[in-house]
Amino acid sequence: MSRTATVRLADGTTVSVSEPDWCTGQHEDDLDLVDLSHDGADTVFLVDTERGPAQLFHAVVTQAPYSTHVEEHRTNVAVHLDNDYYRFRDVAALYTLADQIAEHAVQLRQLARHLDEIHHHGQ
Template identity: 45%
Template structure:
């Protein structure tokens, strides 16, 4: 943690909470403390298409430090797949990265084939 932030909770009470360095500092007001989230910058992959750029594979870090379940208070990776966000740990994030590298190699083969047909 490198700083603090003041957040207005449901019921109007304001609290000061620790804020990690990676948090972008946007916190919703009027929530219960258990719903307070720290979110890192969201990153995505932009793909050029014939209809313009499309952002896919959004990901970031997230933490609910006051979650009612103490097992859910740690920092997790979050990944948008389709229309839903999924929480992933380090092993799953590495597996996702490895899968993307593998698919990238396959896409390069397909791109060479396409270039030969065009």
């Protein structure tokens, strides 16, 4: 942690916090200190569709060092799925998610082959 950021808190005071190197330095003002988080760049997973790009999900490296929830003090990856954020603090769990997404891609390819067969048989 080589940088610091000054953030205005909800009570009108300011606080200087050390930032991890991966933090973008964008901090929301007017929050309570317990709600302050360090966030990396948002990684957005888009796919092209006939109606244009569509977002499957997005993920961000994050840490909330002052949270009342001690587990949020650890750096984690928050993945936005099904209208909510799911935090992956364990590297193995994040690899499992990646493997599951890869398995779904295999199933989608099977559907593509099935559609190709249907089209070739005139149905």
